Amino acid sequence: MRLGVCDYPEHVSRETWLTYPAMMKTLGLEVVRLAEFAWARFEPRPGEFDFDWLDEAVDALHAEGLGVVLGTPTATPPNWLTHERPELLLVDEQGRRRRPGSRRHYDYASPDWWDETRRVVEVVARRYGAHPAVIGWQTDNEHGCHDTVRSYSDHARRAFQRWLAAKYGTVDALNDAWGAVFWSQTYTRFDEVDLPNLTVYTPNPSHLLDFHRYSSDQVVAYDRMQTEILRAHSPGRFVTHNFMVLFEQFDHYDACAHLDFPSFDTYPTAFLDVSWLSADLKRTYARTGHPDLAGFAHDFYRGVKPGAAHWVMEQQAGHADWAAHNTLPADGAVNLWTMQAHAHGADAVVYFRWRAATAGAELMHSGLLRHDGKPDRGYHEVRDVAPLVKAAPGGRVPARVALLHDFDSLWAYDAQKHARSASYWAQLMGFYTALREQGVDVDVRHPLADLSSYDALVAPCLHVLSEETAAHLRTQVERGARLLLGPRTGFRRESGRVWEDGAPGPLAPLAGVRVRNFDALAPGTTVGVTAGGGETHLARTWTEDLEPQVDDVEVLARYTEGPLRGRAAVTRRAHGAGGVTCIGAWSETLLRRVTSGVLSAAGVEHAPLPEGVRVSRRGERQYTQDWRYATVVVENLAAPLETRP
Template sequence: MQLGACYYPEQWPREFWERDARMMKEANFNVVRMGEFAWAKLEPEPGLYDFAWLDEAIGCMDKEGIKVVLGTPTPTPPKWLMDRYPTIYQKDKFGRTRGFGSRRHYCVNHPDYLALTRTIVQAVAVRYGKDERVKAWQIDNEFGCQDTTYCYCEKCLAAFRDWLEDKYGTIERLNEEWGTVFWSQTYRDWSELILPAYSVCDGADPDYHGHNPSLVLDYKRFSSDAVVRYQQLQIDLIRELSDKPITHNLMGHFPEIDYYKLSEPLDFVSWDNYLDYPWDVPSYRKAAMAHDLMRGVKNQNFWVMEQQSGPCGWNVLADTPKPGQLRLWTYQAVAHGADGIVYFRFRAARYGAEQYWYGILDHDSVPRRRYREIQTTCGELARLSPVLEGARVVADIAIVKSYDHLWSHSIQGHNRNFDYTRLLQEYYDAFSAHGFNVDLVSVKGDLSPYKVVVLPAFHLSDPSIKEWITRYVAGGGTAVFTFRSGSRTWNNAMTDQTLPGDFRELCGVEVEEFDSLNYGRRVGLRVNDGAAFASVWCDVLHSIGAQTVATYSDEYYDGEAAITVNDVGQGRAYYIGCDLDEKALRELMGSVAGSAGIQASPISGSGEGIEIVRKRKDGREFFVVMNHSMHEAQISLNGLFAELLTGSSANGEFTIDGFGVAIFE
């Protein structure tokens, strides 16, 4: 297993380097990431390269048996470069230039920046492509962070027009697909096409400018594809000069780039995992689902290239990780498929925007609690590596995550309280509460390994998608659709079919009408012998063959069907016409899983913080059990198990400490 830290030798005095390498070795590290922000140090003047300092830094690591993941330095083009080529800066939707002062200050569609990228990447790859001290390459850093996916400059407009012409072939087809007859927006030729920038219709939502939803969706698709193309440029250069594996550090639930496409040409996926930072509420299940997505985008294990190692923030700080949490978060990553853990960062930075983004060491370099906890954790992982590394998560359930659906929902969200990613998380959490593992898969992905497949708010469709999911159900699978499914064509126009559109026959149901719930309204439901409620959306359903599972108990549609199930071939399709409260959704998904033949885990735990991940390697099956609460909890074991961390055996009741971990085989 690969264990290490992110390190920035260019930011520290030369006399630190050997001592830092020794401390890393003592912490049981075998890998370090460096170089991704060092363009100004590598090329201090145009065409003048300085690799001596990096050679020396890599040498210091090599003396301690530590390999290097080397980043290409393209996320931080130097000031001299930007002064020479000022049009490389991005423009925002108001036409303003986004200038120097942070990072990612470049447009991926600018021909000059593409040429400059080739020059610096080739220079670095020539120098280190055959260097045995280099273990892998990282392309750039965190594509899209700082809201840099979307650019509205002239180069992007030209590239967007080319992208559209390649997609649609003729302007007539584009006009038809987009329905540009609305508001006299018909385009006569490609030169008339626009970017969905600031317009007269800004309304109450500053991010909504009244543009054609098909235009906006295609712009989001184009912007994602542009990043994928830019990454491919670097991959191709490195592959010519090096046989080392290539990765990029993704960002979990980040919404602006299609991670399935971005990950396809990579040798392995890595991502940056921060469970407690100032801009979001901490959630271990949100982190778990992000891990599973990162595993799912290539259907293989991954690395965490930046694992939180201290309190973090830019201008303000999040909470300090409590004793045991760094170890717990590391094991959670490994449980969900991480074969490499690289902590960010080895030492907190004294300068720049991330002075408050603390690392393993504080600014004074004194090894304290966090260092010792990581040292112990990595020692355990090194010992258990033969069991843990390469082990696969065992999942009978999949949730389809589609970036096209995410982008479309973000343009027109149906309801002020609707959020596509949150809906996916709610279904994920409902299964996780039962101890079921979940994979995240793409549209048209292989569904054959799964007994249950959930397609939340799956509103974009086309005939090939209809055939894909119908074939799965007819062959014995269980599909779960939710409200707003089948309401749009693939290019974001409303369907003229009776809802749920392409899935009407499969689900055996029609949507008579719907009700968007606003301003705190709630609608009751009867589910089995219990009660539930919806607070976002209600589809009023009419069966055309499906059986009713739940009915509404409020409003003018009291007594009408809210949830149905339809038998098709050897399988079945559920249609859940409304959102559900947490308890009701958890119970319903437990029932759906049971009906599909999914067996309960032999290990269960009481308490909201218990997480159980089932894994398999070379015929061996084991369970990683984690307690995300600070209080101890009881685990029930149905059978005799060996606990691998302690070497003891356990049966019946087992006590797991607060922020504790146990591995049962």
């Protein structure tokens, strides 16, 4: 695995910076990312370009044998451009045109912005596309960060109307798909359709779902445009983008299709602010981050483009500066995160950043070097871990379990949660943690991906479910896979309308059940659930009544109180060579029991792990990580038992 660092020669004096490439080489780094925020330095005035500083930097890194990943600079349009052309700026959900002075302030829907992007990306690609130091490119930076995917400008409104016309063909088809007769929302022309913001009350959920799809397509098309320019002028170099952990505003499966491989940025301690983690867990993992947040990101980006590598393009290497609480990481945390990345299949880890910034919005953020240019704590940990991961053998992650995830379901679920404490991510991560707590490796896959190599398929929430997806999953069960379906599966059609016969929609004939009632529980309210042997569990947030439709459905657990008392909470049905299990309740302990049963039926070896311990396998190595104490033990599975640690 390669190690690298993000650096900013434009932030320090030339004389200071020229000492850095040799230091990077000595530290064991191989890759340096440059220039993703440097447009104003490239082009200080319209049409006047200055690349001398970057030429010197790239040449100096090349002289030390370091590879360069160049970023296209479009995440930070220069002030001269947006001052003269404010129509390029983003309009937010409240109808306000955002101002420059930060980053990511452009409008994806603006045709003029696309023209400016083409112009600057082509200039940079022509200059550096064939440079021997340049091994690859990063497009833009963190698409959508700071809630910037969904534009509400006039450009976006007209583009959305064209997108709808192309999708539906006729306005009657749109009205039918959206159920526009509700609240007298019927349209007579596509140009009557407005954007779903500033409505008095909640907009039509199908309208909202299509707007999210349109906005996602805008990001994908914009990134593809940049990629095509880079490939035309820099053949043989990879093109990637640095995505974010648990980011939800565009479809990453679509966005990765045109890239060579995905990258992502990870800041484990800063991510602890997610709402579904308890206060106790946030305290326990304050200095390492929760193991399953970064773990899920690795498993997701490893699977979002099957067969491709994945990189960490920004790895936290000290304290961050943008979270509610920017805790100093524990001793060993940087090594733990690096080893986790390797264990989950990453091919490179690039640390953020080389030297702490002395000015600007990120001056509170740490680097491998402190503000004074002296090595910080992360520098010493990278020095220690570099020889270990660079010598570690590669190989694939041998996952036999696939966790199914899709963006349509995410968007539709969170638009109408029905319980304030519920969310798509909270539900999905509950299933992911239940699997990881039992020591199994997990691939995160789209439900229409090739699933033929997996013995267990875990679908926490396929809330939007098509006939095509149902047929695909039915095929997997018939050939022997064990399928687990979570709450709210198959509630909606692709249009966003409900399946009238009830959830799980077109999977009902396979599962043998229909959801007849669901109960969103108030905060602090619990409902008892009794499983086999009289074992009792407490359900919170959400419960469903799974009504068997055929005689061969086995009820594994029932509610013991509340309106659903006596009704089924967990069911199982054999089908073909496999089977389907449904769970309708949010309960950590019940979910752990149910996932264990599914893994056993699938023949997947598993065992409960101690609190905070995770096990990952790559090739012939097993990595046991203790996230409470920031330690990792590496075991060679091919070695004789008596020689293993």
